[in-house]
Amino acid sequence: MYYYSTNGQSPKLDFRDATILGQAPDKGLYFPETIPQLDKDFFTRIAAYSREEIGMRVMAPYTGTTLPEDVLLGIVSETLDFPLPVVPVHDRISALELYHGPTLAFKDIGARFMSRCLGHFVKDRRGKVVVLVATSGDTGGAVANGFYQVPGVEVVILYPSGRVSAVQEQQLTTLGGNIRALEVTGTFDDCQQMVKTAFADTALTDRLFLTSANSINIARWLPQQLYYFLAWQQWQHKDNPPVISVPSGNFGNICAGMLAHLSGLPVTHFIAACNANDVVPRFMQKGQYEVQPAIATLSNAMDVGNPSNFIRILEMTGHDTGTLAAMMSSVSVSDTDTLSAITKVYAGEQYLLDPHGAVAYLALQDYLRQHTGTEGLFLATAHPVKFNTTVAEATGMTVPVPDAVKAIMAMPKQSTVIAPDYEALRAVLAD
Numbered sequence: 001m002y003y004y005s006t007n008g009q010s011p012k013l014d015f016r017d018a019t020i021l022g023q024a025p026d027k028g029l030y031f032p033e034t035i036p037q038l039d040k041d042f043f044t045r046i047a048a049y050s051r052e053e054i055g056m057r058v059m060a061p062y063t064g065t066t067l068p069e070d071v072l073l074g075i076v077s078e079t080l081d082f083p084l085p086v087v088p089v090h091d092r093i094s095a096l097e098l099y100h101g102p103t104l105a106f107k108d109i110g111a112r113f114m115s116r117c118l119g120h121f122v123k124d125r126r127g128k129v130v131v132l133v134a135t136s137g138d139t140g141g142a143v144a145n146g147f148y149q150v151p152g153v154e155v156v157i158l159y160p161s162g163r164v165s166a167v168q169e170q171q172l173t174t175l176g177g178n179i180r181a182l183e184v185t186g187t188f189d190d191c192q193q194m195v196k197t198a199f200a201d202t203a204l205t206d207r208l209f210l211t212s213a214n215s216i217n218i219a220r221w222l223p224q225q226l227y228y229f230l231a232w233q234q235w236q237h238k239d240n241p242p243v244i245s246v247p248s249g250n251f252g253n254i255c256a257g258m259l260a261h262l263s264g265l266p267v268t269h270f271i272a273a274c275n276a277n278d279v280v281p282r283f284m285q286k287g288q289y290e291v292q293p294a295i296a297t298l299s300n301a302m303d304v305g306n307p308s309n310f311i312r313i314l315e316m317t318g319h320d321t322g323t324l325a326a327m328m329s330s331v332s333v334s335d336t337d338t339l340s341a342i343t344k345v346y347a348g349e350q351y352l353l354d355p356h357g358a359v360a361y362l363a364l365q366d367y368l369r370q371h372t373g374t375e376g377l378f379l380a381t382a383h384p385v386k387f388n389t390t391v392a393e394a395t396g397m398t399v400p401v402p403d404a405v406k407a408i409m410a411m412p413k414q415s416t417v418i419a420p421d422y423e424a425l426r427a428v429l430a431d
């Protein structure tokens, strides 16, 4: 399998090289040359397969000859070694809970898969690979955890001081070892700018092998398909495939689900549920794609003004708005409605939503009301405890802290405070 750049100006690469590079040199995103087709039988008999078998079926065509079968099997089983349950919430709505991993967010799945792939690919290199990443909160923890103790890889994470939650900061700063946390006395945008400058600094990249672990990397994007297949395995009414609602920011998650569907996975319709950052909902309505500065909301992991993976969605629907609209709708949900959904669903069903899941829940409920006979799933992407303040405000109750989080909260924070300018970062990297 080869991957081409969506900008069409860079050479095609295999899974290994596209993973190591991350983004194509022409600034496009890598996209598979063909979409593998899984046979009908696989979907009707899916209950008989183990998670590992499903993982292998789905991922092997993408990794091709770059990963031996036993290596891929090891990576798949480590990626999926926590529960990913479909939980009924009421009548026609279930939650696919993706937050039972080590950092309590769905990003654990992509980060675990990618870290192990990269670890394998750089095993025989002399010298270390440095993974450089800026985070506004969730990505950093998942990346730190995923890459922790992966041989040959050093991780440097930049985060804005005082602007991530207490749990998130602990997840970033307490591991030590090959994980280095830089606490930048500026904003997330400063962090991102510093990272971009580092990648463009050829004097640095000549000496240091730098790569990124953001969500456009195919090794983070493609394995996100897996839980859509595992949801289908658990889906009760195989004669009535689910409408799937995905809380969306950078659109990597929903785009993976749509790719799974194009491989044959039965899905009735996709909903891209957004917060006030409504570039895509407006595009679907008016046909114009207008980038906007990100607006801060309660579902902050979705505060994205220019979703980087949307280009992949256009690519897989042949840049045809009719094809896209038949497969996916997109709506914007306000903070007020998000809060009241958390309140209502807790009062009515004793089910706790986090703000991201709540956005997807509301969008799904609305769609199902307008389409009789349909049933749906929404993706619960973060554990409610990660957004304790909001959840307490909406429900009047404090989420019990899981043991894993208690342990992290008690560990000493290790971070290096640096100024929000590139020279400060360069000094650390040169060291």
Ligand SMILES: *Cc1c(COP(=O)(O)O)cnc(C)c1O
Pocket (backbone or CB within 6 Å): 105, 106, 107, 138, 139, 215, 247, 248, 249, 250, 251, 252, 253, 254, 301, 302, 356, 381, 382
């Ligand atoms: C990152 C994130 C999202 C958005 O996912 P995308 O793939 O960027 O659309 C949604 N919810 C949570 C909790 C996240 O951390």
